[in-house]
Amino acid sequence: MNVAESVKFFLPELILAASAVAVLIGGLFVKKRAVLGAFCLAAILLSILCMPHSYEAAGPLFSNMLLNDTFSEFFKEISLLVIGLVILVSLGYRPFSDEDAGEYYFLLLAAAVAMMVAASSNNLMMIYISLEAISLVSYMLTAFLKRNPFSSEAALKYFLFGALATGVMLYGISFIYGLFGTTDLSAISGAINAGGANSLAAAVALLLVFAGLSFKCALVPFHMWVPDAYQGAPTPITAFLSAGPKAIGFAILVRVFLKNFFPMFTGWADIAQVVAIITMTAGNIIAINQEDIKRMLGYSSIAQAGYILIGFVVGTSLGIQAIMYYLLAYVLMNIGAFGCVVLVSNSIKSDHIEEYSGLSKREPVLAFMLTVFLLSLAGIPPLAGFFGKFLVFAAAIQSKYYMLAVAGVINSVLAVFYYVKVVKFMYLNEPHTMVREPKPLSVKLALVIAFIGVLAAGLFPVPFLRWIGSSLL
Amino acid sequence: MPFPLLSSVIFLPLLAGLLILFVPKDRTGLIKGIATAATGITLLLAVAAVLGFDYNEAAMQFVEKVSWIPQVNINYHLGIDGISIGLVFLTALLGFLACIGSYGIKERQKEYYFLYLLLNTGMLGTFLSLDLFLFYVFWEIVLVPMYFLIGIWGGPRREYAAIKFFIYTLAGSVFMLLSILALYFTSSPHTFNMLELASSGSGLAKGLQIMVFIGFYLGFAIKVPVFPFHTWLPDAHVEAPTPISVLLAGVLLKMGGYGFFRISYPILKDAAVYFALPFAVLGLINIVYGAFVAMAQTDFKKMVAYSSVSHMGFVMLGLASMTVTGFNGALLQMFNHGVITGGMFLLVGVLYDRAHTRDLGKFGGLGTKMPVYSGVLIVFTLASLGLPGLSGFVSEFMSLMGGFISFRLITIISVLGIVITAGYFLYMIQRVLLGPLNNTWAGIADINKRELFTLVPLMAVVIAIGVYPLLILNYQSVAITELIRNIGGLFL
């Protein structure tokens, strides 16, 4: 489909892009971030409403640069969910001022567009460009607390690591281009299926691409930026980083490796298996020692990525469903947890886990919600995180990856330590202060959405599974 | 559609718990009232189930089955049979009595009763689910309220005990999850239905069965607890508040044993045969080792906790025997242990509430000051040490009888455990009730009406079953016969 024909199926992205520019310009005149945020939310809703329309004639768009299918739709909706929740959380984040609100929301919407494009990219070049777009926006958002050395340092480290990682990926993509003469995934897939891809160069090129995506998904050994960036970034942005780019990274991993490069991928499954085990173990073990909740959640998200990677290693239909369900659950519970962190830091000005002492007495509802999110992250039924783990382990067992499953469950026990540590401080210890701050409505709304989502996805996963089932590749 | 009796039993406590969340924190009377009413009605519903239960029928009764997650063939599937009915009644009974026993809790009552009711839902659900997934969900739900109940309202080392309990049991249950998944994927069509798996599960290769069995074993053995996985138990018991100890000993330990009855043995027959001897040895270790360790304790509660380890050994021994006698004994032993040890913990709590110590060495001669308490304590102690005429004897005798048929030497050594049991229990009685009165306790009050109210029903059950065991055996024997026939055990 050429440009003119494609545009009408590109409407959701266009709406967001236009809204982004509108917010940027509007921000010059309107200095109320609540107004701008509401506008952004409206744009996101509109975009979501337009989405089904754009799938009526799903197919390759823009000369095969994009492939609009139900799989990409799923991840686009996840992206919009993430951005929507992050906007809601940002509205209640104390350190942000009204001053740069226009630019802030512009960047968030730009990130949304980039993620949506990335989710449907069907061309390695497009994947590279859209991932770079996500990264660049993320770097800037991480540095958004301009006067805060933590924020700046986090952004710079993130940037240096990320630039190198994408450079490596680019180098790998150039090899693939050299080997197949094209960067179009469908074409490459055809070539591979014709049996022309057994060279070492192809394998290494693939590995370099894997490395670049590992950076996005925070897999060992490309995870080192995660704790620093998560700790230093403004908390709503930490929520975004932990959910958005990771979800997209996995979407691309699945699309590239499992859909198109599957015959080549099988040779890599062993290495991916080792990566999965090391990722979850390292994340969990180091998280045990953390004193800062954002940093701890950073390590936890590394571990979570390890669990998700199990679904990827397995690579079956069930494995992919597990990845999708897990990511959905992960987005809800992780953003929920960070939303709680925002509210707590608003009142006590600290992210130190010890400062959460006695939160249940001070803020019972908040403590309860954070507990639910943490328990969901720990995989306690009947919450969404449990069902995600259940599907992941089911996929592993189905394909007889017993080692992987055992490593996974051992890790999910290890993980309980640090999640429960926070719960312990909240419920078992006495509060240091009884300060209660009014809680912004927007954050409450975000928390309620995440909370209901976590419960609903855990207790009644049927509609979610149906959605995922119809969104498979 | 018939009245969903079992769903009501499970979810009534949860609904009441949610209701409590909307009651203002300072209306403690109302909160207690709701909790008591909910557990009381649950008990009545359980009694209704018992009365409506046809014990000549081996099949599941009151079955409720609704598709839950059809994509992976998970059903909301409940049912009750002779194996579960006793435990359901036990859970409802202890749930009600421990709720009344909880009136002594004065702090953070709203949270307490909410968690307490959630715990009840989890426990009842575990015993009533017939779908492995549902079973696992309820199984895990139990952990969370238990963690808080120990961690918030427990003794000085509550944090340690709570996390230890949580991690330990979770560690076991995640392996169980893997086994559940393995069963699912090896069955055809794929199913989580325990009944279908039991009727077709023999198709599994023996090697795989053994692996799956070990997975379930880790989950169940930690709950039971079987040596050497028992070390969470004394800590959890000692630190937990009295009503929670009651449920911990009375119900939670039974979840492990129930798992063996409901899942491990019927579904994994070959592995069960393969592991019979190790089970018997573990049962022996539990009985003798637990008794010896209990003898050395100076903390009253810890002693009772270790006695649980010892008593649960009979369950293992009965199971290992693969005989109809042993199975009946093991199942009955679970019920009896629940009642007796539940009562023991209530009694320890009565004493602790007054003396604020559990050090056995600090009591003495309380028999003169607390005659009624002494009488009740002696009854429960005697039941615990297996005195004929009280319920503990019947089940221990049957377990031993079953064990004797299959493992003569092991059972003979186990019988010696009974002597040690008598030793430490009587030593406890001597240190607490007998001898000259320790003047520290000159002003100690006897057991009050509320406490007595929680104990009398348990005592009645202890005596009734001891005198006339058919009361409960009738309910379970048909189901056990069916189970034994199914797994090819001995009718001895």
Added chain:
Amino acid sequence: MVRYAHLIPLFPFAAFAVNILFGRRLRKASALVSIGASFISLAIAAVTFIGNARCGEGSYMVGRWLSFGGISLDFGVTVDPLSCMMLMVVTVVGTLIQIYSIGYMRDDQRFSRFFAYMSLFMGSMLGLLLSDNFVMLYIFWEGVGLCSYLLISFWFERPAAAKAGMKAFITTRIGDTGLLIGILLLFSATKTLYFRDLGNLGINDSLLTVIALLIFCGAVGKSAQFPLHVWLPDAMEGPTPVSALIHAATMVAAGVYLVARTYGLFLAHHSSLIWVAYIGAITAFMAATIATVNNDIKRILAYSTISQLGFMMLALGVGGYDGGTFHLMTHAFFKALLFLCAGSVIHAVHTQDIFKMGGLLGKMKATGWTFIIGALAIAGVPPLSGFWSKDEILSEILREGHPVLFGIAAVTSLLTAFYMFRLIFVVLFGKPRSELHAHESPAVMTVPLGILAAFSIFAGFFRPVEFEPIMMGVSIAISAAGIGTAYVFYILGNKILPAPLRARFSFLYKLISNKYYVDEIYEALIIKPSMRLAGIAAAFDSKVVDGAVNLTAYLSAVSGKLQYWFDLYIVDGIVNMAANITWLCSAVFRRLQTGFVQNYILIAFFGLAIMILIKLTGGQ
């Protein structure tokens, strides 16, 4: 055949329930409840006794107790001469002793509790006697053991009483364990637990012997036979009526009754009976020697009981079923009498040391004379009941051809007469050895004494006696020798003769007066090691089992700096090794996150290089 025997134990049980629940309101009336119940039982027992004599023996089913998976166990009652006789003995003696107790326990705070326990005991004992299978017997067997425990430590404020109760319970339980194993073995081998089937079990001899010996273990514990006899003397800490009823007349006889009841099992193979005989003989002799040197009035009687029970065992062991069971009955009467007399004396003088008494006959006529009657009966003086039964035993031993055992039995008889009259002479005759304000007990106590005395005299005629003149002569001679020696020692030579003897055989005296050091040996060989084992097990549990898997706790409990960790590591040592290694991993991995971004990059590329290397080597 009569079909209401099963009602006999119900009344005492009902009385127990009434007394335990409403005892505080009933107060003294609780005694009437208990006694009334006993009396009704006595009446039914009497009817049963007569009915049995008329209609013949047998057993009938009362109700189903267990039933599962095709296995069932019905409870029934046995009505035969043995059980009828014992029913009569227990109800008669029990009723009398309870009447006696009204006086003895008059001032006790827990009066009603006492009668409740007594009723519970009566019920259990009667149930035991009526049992027609092992499980039912075991249930009541433990029941009487429980009553024994409760009543021994009835005055639990006294540490000695508390300890004695526990000792009794645990010691008998060791024997009971053997019994239980025997029952299990019997069932697993024969699928039956009914006494009526014991005659023809159809299993091989060695198994039969093992079962019989295991069941005998129970009897050894209950009847205080060597080596489990140690609890009975201590049991004298209980109130004297208890000693009389439980620890002399009835419960301790249950062991003998058990052997008699399962005699078919023992008869099946001779080797098991020999064990019974020798255990009985050793016990009888040993206890008799101890009784000769003891100074405590109740303990002398306790050792005497042990000795007499040994005598019965000996009789059963040599095949003298009739003699053994006969002695069981006569002994019940005269030993109950002796204890009650002793109780009356203690009640009057408030001491148990016989060498603080003396000359009481003058002050306590009724007690004194009945005491003497009891002593004569036990010493085997004709025509009192003890003579007949003892004589029969002696002749049976000789008839069955056991000269060694006969020798022991004869010496024991001699000793019996000696120590009984040592007691009588020291307590009732001579001059008071300390200031005593003795007075006769009330009629409620002395009337039962009288009735028991009558039974002690005439019980020997309840069954036809075979006259064997030679044997009788020997018996009489033995008794006379014993009484005479006692007279010489304690009346004529009053304290002159015993002392030099004591010095002459000081080693022997010491050995005997320390009860052959059996208690000390148990303490050193069993109690202490098992306590130590318990301690070791507990330490093992908390240090090793818990420690090795304590990774979890350790990780959650410890948080902090590497230094701190290092200290703990050094201090805690090996036990927490596993936990520490994990902790080390955590600390080390954490330190990888240096905050230095080029380290991060380096690690990433290092990892990448490794992956490529794996692929390179793996791919070729």
Added chain:
Amino acid sequence: MIPQNHFLILGAVLFAMGLYGALTRRTAIGILMSIELILNAANINLITFNKFIGGPDGLGQVFALFVMAIAAASAVIGLVLVIAVYRNMKTIFTEKMNILKW
């Protein structure tokens, strides 16, 4: 004709140089410069392949063009971040940027 591989090897050498620089330079700007080398290495590859594969649309060259544009954007952002760090922490040395660690 110059063989294809020689271009590619040049690219690989630049890649390695860039990697080495990124790992060893003490200043953030130095690292940024090294990263530019890596991007150029990739560009050389892309253009080389484009030449040897041909094709009507010149994918390799277009791709390289996009890479340059993105490199420019990321250089801008990188340098702004360097300046922000310098403003807040008064250093450009990466080893001193370690308030976030462990």
Added chain:
Amino acid sequence: MMNGLIRQLSDIVSNYGLPRDFVVQASFYVIAGLACVFAFGVVAMRNIFHCAVSLALCLFCIAGVYLFLNAEFLAVVQILIYVGAIVTLFIFAIMLTSNIEDRSIRQANRQVLVSAAVAAAILSFFIFIIIGAPWKTAAEGTATAPGLEDIGRALMSAYALPFEFISLILLAALVGAIVIGKAKKQ
């Protein structure tokens, strides 16, 4: 211009009996060698200013290499964007953030040896792979380099989406740079 120069040089060397290709080849290797040398300068020199200059020269050489690949347009863009814009930006940044004395102190950190080893290993991996790889090549002589016009048309048709998308990226980078760069004194 450069092609003309090379053609003349080729004529000259052919007079000396060397193959006509020699000049092309020699000049490529000289330029490639220079690129490597300057690249080494970027990563190894002490003075960060010198590094920046070295980078500019290196990028210039790479533009030269592009000429050998029939990519004249890209060579021009390379010089405009990289040398003209990016390196200038670097130099500004250096001046903004460094004191004079900072500019010539030790520039390498402590992990030089390990880094060199890793870089060398990866280089040898890559060279090994490059040599053995079955690169896709067009049949001899059919490979045609796209002209400027081709590129322009492609950008407006097949690559319209990335082209437009990059504009969004540039806008975002611009906005971000301004927001983060302008910091009011507090």
